Amino acid sequence: MTSCSSSSPLRLGIAGLGTVGAGVIKLLRANADLLSTRAGRPLEVVAVSARERTRDRGVDVSALRWYDNAADLVNDPDVDVVVELIGGAEGTARTLVEAALKAGKPVVTANKALLALHGSTLARLSADNNAPLLFEAAVAGGIPAIKTVREGLAADRLLRVGGILNGTCNYILTVMRETGKDFATVLKDAQDLGYAEADPSTDVDGLDAAHKLTILAGLAFGQPVAFDSVHVEGIRRIGAVDQSFARALGYRIKLLGLASMTDAGLHARVTPCLVPQQAPLAQVDGVFNAVVAEGEFVGRIMIEGRGAGAGPTASAVTADLVDIARGNTIAVWGVQTSTQPPLRACPISSGEGAFYLRLMVEDRPGVIADITAILRDCGVSLRSMLQHPAENDSTPYVPLVLVTHRTSEAAMQDAVTRIDALTVVTDSTVVIRIEAA
Numbered sequence: 001m002t003s004c005s006s007s008s009p010l011r012l013g014i015a016g017l018g019t020v021g022a023g024v025i026k027l028l029r030a031n032a033d034l035l036s037t038r039a040g041r042p043l044e045v046v047a048v049s050a051r052e053r054t055r056d057r058g059v060d061v062s063a064l065r066w067y068d069n070a071a072d073l074v075n076d077p078d079v080d081v082v083v084e085l086i087g088g089a090e091g092t093a094r095t096l097v098e099a100a101l102k103a104g105k106p107v108v109t110a111n112k113a114l115l116a117l118h119g120s121t122l123a124r125l126s127a128d129n130n131a132p133l134l135f136e137a138a139v140a141g142g143i144p145a146i147k148t149v150r151e152g153l154a155a156d157r158l159l160r161v162g163g164i165l166n167g168t169c170n171y172i173l174t175v176m177r178e179t180g181k182d183f184a185t186v187l188k189d190a191q192d193l194g195y196a197e198a199d200p201s202t203d204v205d206g207l208d209a210a211h212k213l214t215i216l217a218g219l220a221f222g223q224p225v226a227f228d229s230v231h232v233e234g235i236r237r238i239g240a241v242d243q244s245f246a247r248a249l250g251y252r253i254k255l256l257g258l259a260s261m262t263d264a265g266l267h268a269r270v271t272p273c274l275v276p277q278q279a280p281l282a283q284v285d286g287v288f289n290a291v292v293a294e295g296e297f298v299g300r301i302m303i304e305g306r307g308a309g310a311g312p313t314a315s316a317v318t319a320d321l322v323d324i325a326r327g328n329t330i331a332v333w334g335v336q337t338s339t340q341p342p343l344r345a346c347p348i349s350s351g352e353g354a355f356y357l358r359l360m361v362e363d364r365p366g367v368i369a370d371i372t373a374i375l376r377d378c379g380v381s382l383r384s385m386l387q388h389p390a391e392n393d394s395t396p397y398v399p400l401v402l403v404t405h406r407t408s409e410a411a412m413q414d415a416v417t418r419i420d421a422l423t424v425v426t427d428s429t430v431v432i433r434i435e436a437a
């Protein structure tokens with residue numbers, strides 16, 4: 001690892017000057033004195049790299065050494081720490097991080113996709129080359145989620161971890177619920193506010209939350225988690241009609257990532273959920289995230305804060321830099337050996353729960369009887385049923401909501417497949433899990 005005397009500046013090379021990169025430079029400049037005091041030495045940006053040199057980012061980078069090729073930051077002898085804020089699990093971001101670790105340079109990154117897909121390899125590179133790799137910004141933005149799970153809860157055996165892990169989705173669901181605005185308009189707002197990923201389908205299809213859940217579960221359960229063992233559903237199919245039914249039933253809709261250890265193995269999923277209106281998680285709105293963990297001794301904890309955006313994310317990235325300056329670093333996954341196999345995962349169909357099913361059905365006699373017959377045959381017991389009248393005469397279809405008692409996921413899936421095959425049902429059924437939260 002690069003060594004510097006304790007009073008000399010910690011010299012940073014930053015790759016990526018978008019929402020987060022520009023935010024980090026702003027924060028480093030605004031809080032320079034405070035950071036120098038806390039870190040014991042100044043934090044100084046010496047070199048940067050991004051796609052376009054001349055773009056207006058709201059921060060002046062003209063005095064900094066510029067590299068068209070981000071990998072050149074690694075070879076710059078004046079760069080002590082590489083800060084990767086490009087994004088993406090492959091390509092330049094991966095090449096850069098791997099090269100920096102191989103060269104023994106500490107790395108700070110906000111890249112959850114990279115950690116979720118290549119975390120074990122990177123942990124090995126970090127350990128083999130004695131080069132710290134810190135990634136607090138990768139999970140739940142400004143909330144110190146990584147530190148809480150890896151360090152604060154290090155004494156406990158954790159049974160469950162997760163929460164509201166995507167700011168864009170929580171913002172979209174909140175604004176749609178509060179204003180009735182449509183999905184596309186609110187997504188555009190989230191992009192303009194700097195919350196969304198470069199490809200926002202990563203957010204709305206649940207992948208970003210799944211990246212974060214993979215990281216959190218790996219930290220919580222002390223063993224690697226394979227990203228593809230997480231069951232993932234997004235929020236594209238949640239409509240205004242679901243928000244209105246949820247309200248009538250006393251719930252709010254949240255995209256939750258939840259991982260738990262069961263006797264059968266790891267159960268990990270990202271799915272839209274109905275959460276009781278009074279539950280603490282239901283109160284977490286807008287760009288806010290919440291991380292929940294449950295341990296044998298500590299019980300349940302929940303931490304909340306802004307999960308996306310320039311300021312909160314820059315705060316987490318810079319706190320990692322302070323840790324490096326202080327020499328306060330730790331093994332990537334909190335365990336010294338990273339040779340364990342990934343946790344054995346169980347399929348989503350092995351789970352159970354209560355479900356909200358929203359169908360679009362023809363409004364004519366016999367339809368409800370056909371549907372309830374299927375539920376009976378599949379052993380799914382109904383708790384309640386709601387129907388809204390058609391909004392206008394131009395459609396023969398009306399929304400029908402079924403709320404089930406606790407049932408097996410397999411039985412529910414079987415019932416939905418059969419219901420969707422009925423000719424009186426148009427569109428596939430929207431399934432939302434009901435969580436006590």
Ligand SMILES: NC(=O)C1=CN([C@@H]2O[C@H](COP(=O)(O)OP(=O)(O)OC[C@H]3O[C@@H](n4cnc5c(N)ncnc54)[C@H](O)[C@@H]3O)[C@@H](O)[C@H]2O)C=CC1
Nearest residue numbers: 016017018019020050051085086087092110111308309313
């Ligand atoms: N925006 C947010 O609220 C948060 C973002 N993150 C993560 O932070 C990272 C950066 O995200 P944003 O700043 O939002 O992205 P962004 O799209 O605003 O910025 C990306 C930057 O990388 C640069 N870049 C792209 N390809 C490059 C290449 N080949 N070489 C050098 N530079 C290149 C672009 O020019 C741009 O400056 C991502 O990993 C993201 O997942 C993490 C937490 C929150």
Ligand SMILES: N[C@@H](CC=O)C(=O)O
Nearest residue numbers: 166167168196197308
């Ligand atoms: N796109 C992400 C950014 C932070 O991780 C989100 O919306 O949460």
Ligand code: NA
Nearest residue numbers: 136139141143
């Ligand atoms: Na964080």
